Amino acid sequence: MTTSAEYLQSMFGLDGQTAVVIGGTGVLGGAFCEALGGAGAHVLVVGRTLKTDEATGNTVVDRINAGPGSAEFFKADSTSRADLEAIVAHLKEQGRECNVLINGAGVNSATPFFEIDDEEWERIVNINLRGVRLACQVFGKDMVERGTKGSIINIASLSGITALSRVFTYSATKAAVINLTQNLAREFAQYGIRVNALSPGFFPAEQNRKVLTPDRVESIRRHTPTSRVQGDDPRSPFGVPSELAGAILLMASSNAGSFLTGENIVVDGGFTAMTI
Numbered sequence: 328m329t330t331s332a333e334y335l336q337s338m339f340g341l342d343g344q345t346a347v348v349i350g351g352t353g354v355l356g357g358a359f360c361e362a363l364g365g366a367g368a369h370v371l372v373v374g375r376t377l378k379t380d381e382a383t384g385n386t387v388v389d390r391i392n393a394g395p396g397s398a399e400f401f402k403a404d405s406t407s408r409a410d411l412e413a414i415v416a417h418l419k420e421q422g423r424e425c426n427v428l429i430n431g432a433g434v435n436s437a438t439p440f441f442e443i444d445d446e447e448w449e450r451i452v453n454i455n456l457r458g459v460r461l462a463c464q465v466f467g468k469d470m471v472e473r474g475t476k477g478s479i480i481n482i483a484s485l486s487g488i489t490a491l492s493r494v495f496t497y498s499a500t501k502a503a504v505i506n507l508t509q510n511l512a513r514e515f516a517q518y519g520i521r522v523n524a525l526s527p528g529f530f531p532a533e534q535n536r537k538v539l540t541p542d543r544v545e546s547i548r549r550h551t552p553t554s555r556v557q558g559d560d561p562r563s564p565f566g567v568p569s570e571l572a573g574a575i576l577l578m579a580s581s582n583a584g585s586f587l588t589g590e591n592i593v594v595d596g597g598f599t600a601m602t603i
């Protein structure tokens with residue numbers, strides 16, 4: 328007779344596994360790290376070389392180390408192949424291999440369409456799309472060579488499946504991430520590696536701070552059937568980062584998620600279901 332705790336552990340437990348969360352220093356990335364650490368994984372919280380990233384990353388590390396998992400911060404830029412290879416080498420030195428990779432680095436902008444220049448387009452594409460491709464190559468190759476039946480989770484966005492105003496470049500990169508995810512799911516299935524995407528709806532974070540103007544928040548509210556009490560707001564349309572934990576653990580788990588690949592899980596409080 329198994330207890331419910333044993334059942335959940337067997338389905339979602341990540342004891343003995345290593346997770347690499349690129350952009351783990353972000354608002355959502357930190358929540359992904361805590362979910363994986365809470366399920367028992369060793370988590371590499373990866374952030375750029377910014378001072379604030381390191382401080383935020385270490386806060387996440389401390390929280391995870393106080394629970395069932397373990398964690399460490401690792402400085403790396405997701406757009407640098409050498410940095411990504413350094414993560415793989417670091418894990419190797421520790422006798423670890425990456426079982427779960429989350430590509431969660433992302434940047435946004437709210438530039439009107441006719442004002443988007445090449446510099447902005449290339450900067451956003453470089454981080455949101457090229458960085459995901461690089462990490463899938465570097466970690467995917469390592470998983471294939473070691474025979475690791477891993478899970479890759481690419482963070483897309485609801486803006487990748489429906490045309491959101493004002494975030495043109497961002498939306499285009501996220502649509503491409505969803506497409507790349509499906510393509511890699513097919514390609515990597517022969518190695519036992521699953522590749523899925525997570526598309527969050529609206530969660531206040533650093534990258535969308537400037538986009539969430541009062542009129543836009545009102546519009547999001549009208550399109551979010553689950554708007555509810557949150558802090559001082561009686562009808563907040565926003566998600567809370569921990570509300571992404573369930574989807575992350577399902578995709579990460581080689582047991583509960585064993586037949587799940589090429590999927591894009593949308594967690595948006597019903598935004599995309601709201602028509603008339």
Ligand SMILES: NC(=O)c1ccc[n+]([C@@H]2O[C@H](COP(=O)([O-])OP(=O)(O)OC[C@H]3O[C@@H](n4cnc5c(N)ncnc54)[C@H](O)[C@@H]3O)[C@@H](O)[C@H]2O)c1
Nearest residue numbers: 350352353354355356404405432433484529530532533534
């Ligand atoms: N917040 C939302 O509402 C929302 C909605 C949909 C999708 N997303 C996606 O979720 C992911 C996490 O974003 P967030 O909302 O937590 O934003 P955030 O700005 O809080 O975090 C993004 C993190 O990525 C890091 N980062 C940026 N460029 C990097 C690089 N080159 N190398 C390494 N790290 C880098 C940043 O330093 C930051 O810590 C992003 O891919 C974002 O596009 C967010």
